Structure formats: C-alpha cells, structure tokens
Amino acid sequence: MLKIAIVNDSMIATESLRRVIVSVPEYELVWTACNGFEAVQRCSKRCPDIILMDLIMPEMDGVEATRRISAEYECAILVVTATVDGYTGKVFEAMGAGALDAVNTPVLGESGQGEGRDSLIRKIDTIATLLHSKPYRRRQSDSAAGHPKPVTSGVPLIAIGASTGGPSALKEVLQALPADLGAAVAIVQHIDEQFAASFTDWLDEHTPLPVLIAKPGDRFEPGTALVCGREDHLVFSANGTLDYTPEPRELAYRPSVDVFFNSLAENYVNQLVGVLLTGMGKDGAAGLKAMRERGWITLAQDKETCAVYGMPKAAKELDAATEILPLGNIGPHLAKWVEHASSRGKEKLKSG
Structure with missing residues (x-):
C-alpha cells in the first residue's frame, strides 16, 4: 500500500483529494493536515510515502513545509494546488525546496469523476515508481558500434x-x-x-x-x-x-x-x-x-x-x-x- 497524506487548508480540496485516494485500492490515506506547521508535526509521528502539499496556507505555507520535511524525512512531496499556472514562482520555490512535481487540485462531481482526477493519479503512480526505480544501464545495442x-x-x-x-x-x-x-x-x-x-x-x-x-x-x-x-x-x-x-x-x-x-x-x-x-x-x-x-x-x-x-x-x-x-x-x-x-x-x- 502506498501511504499518502494531504496538506490543505481548504475542506473542499481536502475532500476531493480524499475521494481520489480512497478510490484507488493501492492507496492508503494516513492523515490530513490543514497547514504546513501541522504537517511537519504529523511527519514526526508518522511519515507517509507521498505528501500532497498545497502552497498557500496559514501559519506555514507549502514551500516552507516542503523545505522542513525534505530536510528531516524521506518522503516524496507532490504540490497539489488550485492553479499551478497562477503560482508559477511558488511552484518552482517548492521544487527547489524538495517537491518532485506539481498538479492542479482535481474538481470532482458527485460520481467521484471529474477534471484532474486521472492526472493526479498518474503523478502519484509516477512518483511511486521513482521511489523504487533502478539506475539505467545502457544496453549493448545502445553503444556506438555501427554509428556514424x-x-x-x-x-x-x-x-x-x-x-x-x-x-x-x-x-x-x-x-x-x-x-x-x-x-x-x-x-x-x-x-x-x-x-x-x-x-x-x-x-x-x-x-x-x-x-x-x-x-x-x-x-x-x-x-x-x-x-x-x-x-x-x-x-x-x-x-x-x-x-x-x-x-x-x-x-x-x-x-x-x-x-x-x-x-x-x-x-x-x-x-x-x-x-x-x-x-x-x-x-x-x-x-x-x-x-x-x-x-x-x-x-x-x-x-x-x-x-x-x-x-x-x-x-x-x-x-x-x-x-x-x-x-x-x-x-x-x-x-x-x-x-x-x-x-x-x-x-x-x-x-x-
């Protein structure tokens, strides 16, 4: 099971993310936090595999939380925010602090389907693969033999x-x-x-x-x-x-x-x-x-x-x-x- 945590001050966004996580059998939601400060504290007690981190939050924003968590714990951080394009500078700050990638918060209908769900799942699955990947070894056929x-x-x-x-x-x-x-x-x-x-x-x-x-x-x-x-x-x-x-x-x-x-x-x-x-x-x-x-x-x-x-x-x-x-x-x-x-x-x- 892939252990996932949500850090977001919006109840609507948190619920959307929760619904995506519980819809995938291989995912487990381990905790939620409403700001970066609370997330840092929760990591000290139970560190997940992946954190879905919002950027703009009270008390401690997502950039600072990413910086502190990345410095102390071995977990992957995916920025999930309302509009990635609207917070470009903050997104790259967070990536500089240790976040792996970024994606827009999904907007779900009553059925649990909606805009952004599949994109979020692809990002999570890619990060999960990265966590267990092996280094690339060039095949013999990739070598210079026969090349110009x-x-x-x-x-x-x-x-x-x-x-x-x-x-x-x-x-x-x-x-x-x-x-x-x-x-x-x-x-x-x-x-x-x-x-x-x-x-x-x-x-x-x-x-x-x-x-x-x-x-x-x-x-x-x-x-x-x-x-x-x-x-x-x-x-x-x-x-x-x-x-x-x-x-x-x-x-x-x-x-x-x-x-x-x-x-x-x-x-x-x-x-x-x-x-x-x-x-x-x-x-x-x-x-x-x-x-x-x-x-x-x-x-x-x-x-x-x-x-x-x-x-x-x-x-x-x-x-x-x-x-x-x-x-x-x-x-x-x-x-x-x-x-x-x-x-x-x-x-x-x-x-x-």
Whole structure:
C-alpha cells in the first residue's frame, strides 16, 4: 500500500483529494493536515510515502513545509494546488525546496469523476515508481558500434542533470556564470512537460545567460543554456545536433539524465564537464560515470547542500565524480573551467 497524506487548508480540496485516494485500492490515506506547521508535526509521528502539499496556507505555507520535511524525512512531496499556472514562482520555490512535481487540485462531481482526477493519479503512480526505480544501464545495442563517427564541435559544454530541489540549485549555479560565457550549457531537469516553458522562462529571468528550450536540430552555442523541454529523452547525436527520443520507454525518469549523459559520452568530442545536482533516486549517476571514463571532468553536489541526497549519492557510490563540491562552489568552479577551456582552445588555434 502506498501511504499518502494531504496538506490543505481548504475542506473542499481536502475532500476531493480524499475521494481520489480512497478510490484507488493501492492507496492508503494516513492523515490530513490543514497547514504546513501541522504537517511537519504529523511527519514526526508518522511519515507517509507521498505528501500532497498545497502552497498557500496559514501559519506555514507549502514551500516552507516542503523545505522542513525534505530536510528531516524521506518522503516524496507532490504540490497539489488550485492553479499551478497562477503560482508559477511558488511552484518552482517548492521544487527547489524538495517537491518532485506539481498538479492542479482535481474538481470532482458527485460520481467521484471529474477534471484532474486521472492526472493526479498518474503523478502519484509516477512518483511511486521513482521511489523504487533502478539506475539505467545502457544496453549493448545502445553503444556506438555501427554509428556514424562523431562530428567535432568547437564549443566547450557544461552538461547538468537535476531532479528534486533542482530549480533553485540550477538558478544558483547559472547565476555564477557570466553572460559572455565561452561555453554552452545543457540542462536536464526532471519536470513535467507542461511546466517546461514556464520553468525555462523562470530560469531566464533569474540568470545572466539566455535560457531556451532545446528543439530538435539545435546545436550548442556558447553563452546559451538549453533546457530539455519534453518528457521524451534529450539526446546528442553523432551529427552534432540535439534530438528527442521516447526510448527507452521503461524508464521512470522522463526525461532521463542518464540517457542524455550517455549520448554525450558516446558522441561528444570536445571539452566537456558533467554536473549532477540534488535529486531523488539514481538517475544520472551511470551517465556521469560514462563521462568520467571518457576522461572528462565530472562534478557532484555534496550531501550537506542537497535538498535530497539521492542522485549525487549514487554518483559518489559509483565513483563517477572527479570532484564533490558544495552547491555554492559549483558555479564559480565551472566559470574557471570555461576560462581555462577557452584559453586551451585559443592555444590550439595558434598552434594549428
């Protein structure tokens, strides 16, 4: 049984959520709370598998409750609020504090059916799968055998993967990079496709670099950050362009950091640094290991600064990271790496 709790100050919303939970045999409602403060107290006595967390509540809002619960307890948090689009900033704050995803509160009729019910159940089931997922292992058929020879790109690349807590961590890393950065940035953040555009706009507003959604056929450009904008997996192709693929379909992580990192390890031939930030689960660890085995620099966020120490922990256990750094040091470290990489590139041009 999947143990679920509801945190919401609206009796109508709480009842709608309760009706959804009791309608699914595999779900068990363990408790409800009317604000964040009460939720923190209840977690200390009985921590559920998943919390359905509202954002706007008295005494303690959902962002602060998410931050406190994520710091103390191992449970997944799904933001469920009246209008996700109306609280975009708060949603990404909550995701930065440790929430996994967000969905609108369902509006149910007398029959128990209605708008948003199926979407909520899909989100809950996806999170349940993530809680028990295994790391992605690239099949032999995924290897470079028989593939075209990779095309050389002249652009140094920073490739970043993140999940739970990722939005605020990404913002801090990107804020430390100069607007005239001599490298491209590519980001895979576990996020619902419907939020990809608003997430990209939010990052763009808070960082010096232009931040855009990656489109099929895009190439890496210095001084630009590209964000995976679909639930399909972002991949770098041997012809030097980006694309999306639904395969492998069985992965719970969509988009998958491992799939993207492995495609870079297979096809990217210029200077590259891989970065794995905060997140639940193990996605990205195997891909970071593949990058390290190719001789590239690989960084993982340290335990103390992670909202959820899952993905970086898996990377550490695989010995996938050349360095493990506090979040505040990662951006400056990358800026120095780019400066060094650009100098090396200029030296090569002169010698050539």
